[in-house]
Structures are given as C-alpha cells and as structure tokens.
Amino acid sequence: MRREDRAEGSASLGDRLLALFGEVGTRARKRRPGVWRGLIGGLDDGGILNLSLVALLSAVCGTTVLLLLNAEAREVEYHGYSDLIAFGFLALLVIYRWSQNYLIREATQAIELALHERRLSTTRNVLRLSLEDVQALGLRSVIDGIGAHYGTLSQTLVPIVAGVEGVVLLVFMFGYLVILSPMAAALTTIVVAVTVMGFLASRSRLDEDLSLAVRSEEAFRDLAEGLVRGKKELRLNPDKRSAFQNDMIERSEELAMCRSNAAAHFASMLATGNSASYLMAGAVVFVLPLITGVEQTDISRIVVAVIFLLGPISSVVQTFQQVTTARFALAEIGAFQDRVEALADRHDSDRSNGRVPAFQELRLESLSYSHAGENGFSIRDIDLQLQKGEILFVTGGNGSGKTTLLRIITGLYPRHEGAMRLNGERLAHYPPQSYRNLFASVFSDFHVFQHPYGLDDAGLERLEQWLVEFDIRHKLGDDLGFIDANALSTGQKKRVGLALALAEQRQILVLDEWAADQDPATRRRFYHEILPRLKAEGLTILAVTHDDSYFDCCDRRLHMAEGRITEDGEAWRQ
Numbered sequence: 001m002r003r004e005d006r007a008e009g010s011a012s013l014g015d016r017l018l019a020l021f022g023e024v025g026t027r028a029r030k031r032r033p034g035v036w037r038g039l040i041g042g043l044d045d046g047g048i049l050n051l052s053l054v055a056l057l058s059a060v061c062g063t064t065v066l067l068l069l070n071a072e073a074r075e076v077e078y079h080g081y082s083d084l085i086a087f088g089f090l091a092l093l094v095i096y097r098w099s100q101n102y103l104i105r106e107a108t109q110a111i112e113l114a115l116h117e118r119r120l121s122t123t124r125n126v127l128r129l130s131l132e133d134v135q136a137l138g139l140r141s142v143i144d145g146i147g148a149h150y151g152t153l154s155q156t157l158v159p160i161v162a163g164v165e166g167v168v169l170l171v172f173m174f175g176y177l178v179i180l181s182p183m184a185a186a187l188t189t190i191v192v193a194v195t196v197m198g199f200l201a202s203r204s205r206l207d208e209d210l211s212l213a214v215r216s217e218e219a220f221r222d223l224a225e226g227l228v229r230g231k232k233e234l235r236l237n238p239d240k241r242s243a244f245q246n247d248m249i250e251r252s253e254e255l256a257m258c259r260s261n262a263a264a265h266f267a268s269m270l271a272t273g274n275s276a277s278y279l280m281a282g283a284v285v286f287v288l289p290l291i292t293g294v295e296q297t298d299i300s301r302i303v304v305a306v307i308f309l310l311g312p313i314s315s316v317v318q319t320f321q322q323v324t325t326a327r328f329a330l331a332e333i334g335a336f337q338d339r340v341e342a343l344a345d346r347h348d349s350d351r352s353n354g355r356v357p358a359f360q361e362l363r364l365e366s367l368s369y370s371h372a373g374e375n376g377f378s379i380r381d382i383d384l385q386l387q388k389g390e391i392l393f394v395t396g397g398n399g400s401g402k403t404t405l406l407r408i409i410t411g412l413y414p415r416h417e418g419a420m421r422l423n424g425e426r427l428a429h430y431p432p433q434s435y436r437n438l439f440a441s442v443f444s445d446f447h448v449f450q451h452p453y454g455l456d457d458a459g460l461e462r463l464e465q466w467l468v469e470f471d472i473r474h475k476l477g478d479d480l481g482f483i484d485a486n487a488l489s490t491g492q493k494k495r496v497g498l499a500l501a502l503a504e505q506r507q508i509l510v511l512d513e514w515a516a517d518q519d520p521a522t523r524r525r526f527y528h529e530i531l532p533r534l535k536a537e538g539l540t541i542l543a544v545t546h547d548d549s550y551f552d553c554c555d556r557r558l559h560m561a562e563g564r565i566t567e568d569g570e571a572w573r574q
C-alpha cells in the first residue's frame, strides 16, 4: 500500500473515531457520518473492525489473567502449584500488554492524522481569505483555531483511548463476575449505575466551568501579550505599571477561580468514582453474605474479581474528564472551521493564481469603501488613474484614508461602490489573484518572514543585489534562506522589506511611508536615485509620503482629506 493511501486510510479512520466523541462543526456534520454511521462505515473499511478485534483480544486476555489467578489459587489450595497455569498467565499478560499498546498507538495515530488534515484544510482556507476577513477573525481566534485547541485535544487522546479499552475490559470482567455470582454482579451494577448517573448529571456544569476557564485564559493571554509588547511604556511609567499589574492580578484571580472550579468538579467526580469502586468491594464483603448463603472461598474469589474491576473503572472515570475537555476543544475547532469555510467560499471562483496581465493602466471610478463598525471611516467618490511607468505620490494628514486607498487599489480590500478597470476591463468586486500579482508592497505594518518565501535562486540573487544596494546585506547571515528581522532596527527592517519587494519583480511597487524611518542621506538617495532608476526600468510606483521636501520627485500627486481626494489636491509635475 502506498504511503499516501495508508495516510488517507488512517485519516478517514481517525475521522470516524473523532465522530464517536463529537461532531466537528455544522458544515462538517453535513458531510461526515454520525456516530452509528461512522461506526458502520469504519467496519466497512476495516479500520474500526481491526481496532475492535484488538480491543476484544485485550479484554479477553485481561479477563483470562484474572480467571487464571483465581484458578491457580484454587489449585494451590486443593492440588498444589500448577506450572501450566503460571505459564498461561505470563503468556496472556504479554499479549495483553501488546494489544493494549497496539490499540492506543494505532487509534491515536489515526486521530492525529485526521486532525492534521483538518488543520491543513483550515489553514488553506485562512490563506484564501481576504485581508478584511482575517482582520475580522482576529489574531487570537486564528492562533487558537489552528493551534491551541488542537494541542488541548491531542493531550486527551491517550487517556480517552485507554478509557474506551477499559470499558471493553470492564464488560468482560463483569461477565466473569456474573458467572461467579449473579447477586454480586447485581450489587455492582447498582453502584456503577448510580455513579454514572451522577457523572452525567454534573457534565453540563463541567462544560460551563470549562468554557469559562477557556474565555478567562484568552483574556489573560491578551494581557500577557501586552506585558511583552508594552514593556517600554510599563518600564518608564510606575503608575501605568501598577495599574496594569492590578489588572493582571484581577484576571489571574479570575482564571484561578475558573480553573479551580473545574478542577473541583473533576476532583469530586474522581473521588466519587474511587469511593464507588471501594463501595463495590464493600458491598460484596458486607452485604452479599447477608442476602445469599455464599461460601468464604467464593467471597475471596469474588472480591479478587471486583478488585480487578477497579483499574478499568478508574480509567473510565478519568475518561469522563478527558472526553469533556476533548468535546469542548472539538466544538471550538468546528466553529472556527465553519466560520473560515463560509468566508472562504466567497473566493471559490478565483482560479487565476499564476497569470499576470501586462499592466498599462488602472482606473478607479466613483469608488467608495467603509470600514466596519457603527461610525466606520469611509473613503468616497475616488476617481483616479495610474499609468504604466509613472510615479504617483499620495499625500494627506493622519487618518485621511491613504493606507485604506492603497489596500483597495492592491485588491486587499474589496470596493463597496464604484468601479475599477484594469487596461479598460472592469474588475470583479474581489479582484482576482492575477490582478494582485501586479503588486509588490511595503506597507507600514509589513512583515518580514523568517524565510524569503516565493523567491527562486534568481530571486535570491536579486535580493542579494538590492540588500547590497541598500547597505544592509552585512546585517544578515551568509545564508539568505533565513532572515532574523528581530535583530534589525526599524529603518533597517524597512530596507530589507523593500529589497524583498523589489526581488519579486512585480510591475507596480506600492510603498506606505517607506522613507519615514530612513536617515536623511538614504532618504535623499531613495527619492533622487532609486525611484528614478526603478521608473527607468519600467516600474510603476504608487507611494504614500509625508516628505514635503521631495513632493517634486513624482509625476503626479494626489492629496487626501477625510477620505476624499481634494479638488486642489491633484498636482501635476511641471
């Protein structure tokens, strides 16, 4: 069997196993089978049947080990030591250990593979989303939706599979107890039934506690992030530091309270489970002789059988806790998956990845866009043209809408009204990837990835040349395959950002206040040498700038105020 086929088989087995303890999202529910169809489907493709057989083997061996113990005790009492039973005991123990190990390993591997597929599909969908959608989702929900919740779920897998195996073992051992003494089995059933009913009744409270703990943890993580990002401000200002510390203390107390409530619930379930186990043994020793005429030697064997039930019962009790945690994490994963899938569906028709049109002209006609929110900022009635090979500056005060305009022009935000035409052809509401392929950018909140993704060897050579040109090559390691941007100053990072953008060799370069953090000499060189050189090479440049002493370095300048291009704002270079 090919590796991919095996992986696919394991992933679908994992999906079916996951379906046994929780659905993953409403969209997933439409496609994936429910618990019973999941089981039957699993039997069809042999995966669950295989695991069930091994679980049965494990339970049979575990129960027979108990049977042999009682048999050897009886032999010693009446006929003397039996080598055969001792050998059988050891052999079964070895098979029991192997089958338990196999079951847990195979089941957790299959589930991990299924989770990997799910995480991959969600990550692909997040990569398809527009900038607007990712901003609406928020950083925290993306990190949790493809990271933290999966980690929580993974931690529960081994105890859950062990618990399921414990249930099968319990059934077999219980069968043995019925044969030994139906009355002892009845007493045990009553104790177990009451305990399980108690567990089920307290599960909704436990779900609530867990949910509160997760929300409180999220709030605390936000503060922890502020602790690092705002370190300078906190270090300089003791009042700010102490108010922040108080807030952290309050949140931490809240978190501790939520967690200890959940832990108290778990502890009470665990203690009840353990006490119930002893109660079962007590019922056999103290109550059984009162209601039946059972012999002393039988009592001993029954007690041994009941004591053997304690191990699997304890692992089943712990499984209750793990299943609650797993169901919660699965629900969060499913909700995020649904949200992202619904958003990604809107971009489904875009299959234009590789194509790049030859840029001649871009026109914006009566274009408007509003940010989300009740008093969301709007840019309106934007009419502009951008011609191949020109340098266009966009100027204006803080918050006048320059960056928003650049994001619409580059296709990162969809326009809300008006039209955009590329080389005379009207663009879709969400411009396709082929259109976005025209642009390379350095926005003011740009990100330098650790690896120069998307650059081939020729691209890396161009990157090297531009880094030398911007006098920043010496700050990076010999291997440009790894870039540590944390070791760079703000201005240096921007030089690396521009070198990366230019190495992409796109037709339009978009810069958002690139020169703002550069020293005067570099700024002069940028406006007087670099920009004219790029223009001469055929690049079109669209740049937001506040550098009024270099306003003459463009072909055309647009001035923005309160989301509009002002009437006297369009200045042509003489």
Ligand SMILES: Nc1ncnc2c1ncn2[C@@H]1O[C@H](COP(=O)(O)OP(=O)(O)OP(=O)(O)O)[C@@H](O)[C@H]1O
Binding pocket: 135, 371, 372, 373, 376, 377, 396, 397, 398, 399, 400, 401, 402, 403, 404, 405
């Ligand atoms: N993601 C967003 N959600 C809601 N409002 C936003 C968002 N991004 C920007 N805004 C709002 O839009 C307005 C214009 O922002 P924009 O970043 O376009 O201004 P700008 O002209 O580039 O300003 P600056 O010169 O300060 O960079 C601001 O009032 C800002 O609060």
